[in-house]
Amino acid sequence: MKRGLIGYPLGHSYSKPIHEKLGGYPFEIVELHPDNFDSFMKEKNFVSINVTIPYKQQIIPYLDELDEKAKKIGAVNTVINQDGKLIGYNTDYYGFWWMLNHHKVMIENKKVAILGNGGATQAVKVVIEDMGAKEIIIVSRKSSDESISYEELYKQHNDIEVLINATPVGMSPKHDASPIELENFKHLESVVDIVYNPLRTKLMIDAEKLNLQTVGGLEMLVAQAKQAVEIFVDKTLSDQDIENVHHMIKSKKENLVFIGMPSSGKTTIAKILSEELDLPFVDLDEEIVRKSGKTIKEIFAESGEDKFREIEAECVLDHCMDEGRVISCGGGVIKNSKNIEHLKKKGYLIWIDRDLEFLKSDQNRPLCKDDETMKRLYLERYPIYKEAADCRIENNNSVEEIVNKIRTHLESRKTK
Template identity: 45%
Template sequence: MQYGLIGGALGHSFSKEIHEQIASYTYDLMPLTESAFHTFMEKRDFKAINVTIPYKKAVIPYLDEIEEAAEMIGAVNTIVNRNGKLIGYNTDYYGFAYMVKKYRVSMQNKKVLVIGNGGASLAIQAVVKKAQPKELVIVDIARSKDAVDYEDVYHKHLDAEIVINTSPVGMYPKNDAAPIDLRLFHCCEAVLDVVYNPITTKLCYTAKQLGLIHANGLEMLIAQAKYAVEHFLHQKIDDQIIETIYQKLLRDKINIVLIGMPSAGKTTIGRLLAKQMQKPFVDMDERIVAQAGKSIPQIFAEHGERGFRAYETQIAMQLAKQENSVIACGGGIVKYDVNMEMLGQNSIVIYLERDPANLSSNDPTRPLSSSKEAVEKMYRERLPLYLQYSDITVKNAEEPAVVAKNCVQQIDAYIAKR
């Protein structure tokens, strides 16, 4: 390997795609066991590497030189082999600083809660300290002289104004986890999460629902990679490339979730949208039928609406771990917050709006759409939920191909503003 990333489990990593968009070299991912890590570092058979969990501290004894900032932080994520000498840097610091600046998060005179105390946390703590907070509280699994535990957080630190997650909690494939219950932090203004897969963690999703400033780790990942490449190649690179790659990765990785009333056209528009965006198409109702082994009317007849919703939530949990798909949901997906919490983690959600007069009211495959009156009542009840959970509203009042094209345009505009 000439250039690449070493660490523990790397199956979730986007680093190869990012580096190969910034530079012309091949960038390899090399997961290493502890014994293999020591052998790898002793051989020094590489030009330049990045280092991730759990080796950001463990690499330091192998270095011949370490930049002042990395030495102060006590963790290294970038190593360059210069004529047999290993020189260590920490670009996490600059990547996180970029994230803070972009989202205009002010930490001066604020109470800042940093969750996690590993290698990434040390760099982030350095950024926070430079911003002169009123108080910096480090949270770790076990209480120590440097960190409080989670019990302390809930007893003494619910007044935190900035919350930063540097732990892997919430990372794929354990998307349903969050390090804290953000709803209890009534003074919180901003949430920054270094996890980037899923694109919106459960922690950031809750922040979004609460109307807080929030950012995930994808931009930090791209920014620190840009600064690492500068060390790798000994050349300056314009910061604009961070935003360019961020928008491209987001478009490539993000799911598009279509919500709306039964017969609003979600499946028809979804198939066209998937074709235009070159993403696989998923129909949730079809997945439910396949998993249950029976039709939707049969599910309702045998298990009632609650039984159907249980299947729906199971499928939502599965799809939350999927990326780069267009997903058409059933009309009642919004009735349970947990469904949208799951689906919203990796997605842009589009409410496909259709005039109630044009909605079907006599479809035997839709047990809840038995009459015009039932559909109108359902529309009144669900409209606030469709608006609450959607990022974009697109009106379905034209030819399906035109509506799908409008969806693509609004998706691109939404991504450009993120």
């Protein structure tokens, strides 16, 4: 291996396309089992590597030299091999610092809790110290001289203002997990999660429900890779390179999820956009029919709405961790809050909002057979769509106009 990433496990990694775009060189992902770590390091059969969990601290005894940041932090995520001499660096510091600054997360004079006590925590802690935090609390599963337990955090520190998750809890494939419950922290302003896969962790989604500032870990990953590339090949990259690669990765990994009332036009619009963007199209209603072997009308007639919603939820789970899809959902998918949570993890929810007067009832739709039932559904679901959606697109005009409006909106996201 010339250049690559070592860690275990690594099924979640986005590092290969990031390094290859920033550095212009082949980059390997090496899922290195702990039993093989010692021999790998002693063989030194690499030019340069990035290092992730669980080796950021374990690697230090194998190194001949550390840069000042790595010494101060006590963790290494970047190593170069200079004729057999291994030199360790920490670019997590820069990546985390850049992400906080880019999103204007206020740290100065704030009480900050950092969840976790591993290699990533050390870099996060030094950044937070350098940014002038008033108080820093390290939280771990077991209390120690350097950390408190989660139970102590809940009981004694419910006045924290910034929460940072530096644990892998919530990382794919265990994306249903969250390291902490947020409701008791009434002074909380910002939640930062260094996990980047899924794009929005359960912790972030919970924080969004509380109207807190949320920041996910993808930009940290790209920013630390930018500095690692500079070390690997001795060249200078710009901040714009970070933003360009971040948006490139996000556009490839993020699903566009369309929600809205029956006959709002979401499926037609989603199909057009999937073709324009060259992304696979998923119609959840069609997936329900395929999975059950019955039409939607037959499911309702034979088993009722509850059974239909059960199959719908299964189909959401089947597809919520897909990447780079355009997904059209049935009108009632938002009735189950878990569906919304799952779809948001790797999805951006676009609500196609059509005025009631333009919605059409249909005898083949079990829940909106006539104008009266359509009106009842509209009034019942409107506030749920409003709360669930990441953006609202009004659709009272031509399909071409609406598609253009969505295209413009998606372009505008690249500058945010």
